[in-house]
Amino acid sequence: MPSETRQLLFLLTLAAFASSASFRVCDPMLPGLAGEFAASTAKVALIITGFTVAYGAMQLIYGPLGERFERFRIITLATxxxxxxxxxxxxxxxxxMLTACRILTGVAAAxxxxxxxxxxxxLVxxxxxxxxxxxxxxGQILGMVFGQVLGGVCVDFGLWRLAFGVLTGxxxxxxxxxxxxxxxxxATRGATPSTDSMASLYRTALGMLFARxxxxxxxxFFVEAVLVFGVLAFLPLxxxxxxxxxxxxxxxxxxLYGAGGLLFSSVAARLGRRMNHRAFPVAAAGLVALANVVALLAGHPGWIFAAALLSGFGYYQLHSALLFQITQRAPTMRSLALAxxxxxxxxxxxxGVSAAGWLVGQGRxxxxxxxxxxxxxxxxxxxxRQIRPA
Structure with missing residues (x-):
């Protein structure tokens, strides 16, 4: 791989790090900010939900934009x-004002x-x-951990504004x-931008949802998120x-779940070379399933800690396989397909979180x-069955 491409990939990883840090930085801040602004926790939580909703909704905008304009320039402007x-x-x-600025950050980070x-x-x-x-x-995983630690440390010392200052820099x-x-x-321009109108790109996007x-x-992707995040949201409880x-x-x-993801990223290349391409996601899902069985049967919390590491490894293995496949299935409309x-x-x-929350509320x-x-x-x-070799 050329050195220039390596440099670009490093910068993109840093950008992903910062985006993920922004996503999680407010998680530990809610009690402190509720006291700071004399507001209810539910009202303060809008700084998280506002960011998340903006991030998710903007995918429907960035997908077509990524086909019409140079993606590298979009990333630079978004950052x-x-x-x-x-x-x-x-x-x-x-x-x-804090909520509005968090929504703006969510719009951009998306x-x-x-x-x-x-x-x-x-590029690759x-x-x-x-x-x-x-x-x-x-980069994403480390960013999530960094964001939570940064937010927690800063709010503990009454310096929550410093956390956003660090992210600004x-x-x-x-x-x-x-x-x-x-x-x-x-290297930065990528594929030739599409000349299709935005309306045409949205029709293409709708077609992708139903195309064989x-x-x-x-x-x-949808089912993976339902099964994984329903568990993660209530694992501490x-x-x-x-x-x-x-x-x-x-x-x-x-x-430890994040650490499992980092462990996978360190061995991903070797696993990809040695494993059958169809067995790759099957084994990954099996690891996550095994981790959930351990969580159900464990007689000591240490077993669940180990299961979290295993589940993180399996989840990121499965997710990487799905991401690779979607880039293969839509080679001329990758931005749209990924969005x-x-x-x-x-x-x-x-x-997943809503359904799990209902079950938890029922004592199940x-x-x-x-x-x-x-x-x-x-x-x-x-x-x-969806996997095709490179």
């Missing part, structure tokens, strides 16, 4: 706009990771793409570095209820894990 939103959040005099995935698909040959996508995941540095690489020409070539993979762990201890498996997949993935998260939290344990092997088999 720069994130610095504006983060700076506004750092200086916000009111909760309403264009970074999907456009980066599409750019990687253009098919036989190296899955391993490269896994390295991009490592990070975004500015990345945007400047991306702008400096714009001179590399074809893409609908199976997109459905897998499960540990708290079953083993009487403090909530601070009960969140440790979420970090649609991300939208379905977000919808699946919402459905173990059923959440049982459904995932049974559903993941079926998903793996379906995903395996």
């Amino acid at each position: 720069a706009l994130c610095s504006v939103g983060s700076l506004g959040a750092a200086l916000a005099p009111s909760l309403e 264009g970074i990771i999907p456009m980066s995935l599409a750019t990687v698909s253009e 040959a098919a036989d190296q793409r899955q391993a490269t996508l896994a390295r991009l995941f490592s 990070l975004y500015l540095l990345i945007a400047f570095a991306l702008r400096q690489k714009a001179h590399l020409g074809p 070539e893409t609908r199976g993979v997109m459905a897998c 499960y540990l708290h209820q079953r083993f009487a762990l403090a909530l601070s201890e009960a969140t440790l498996p979420l970090m 649609l997949s991300v939208s379905l993935f977000f919808l699946g998260q919402s459905v 939290i173990t059923l959440v894990f049982a459904i995932a344990a049974l559903g993941m092997p079926l998903l793996g088999l379906v995903a395996g």
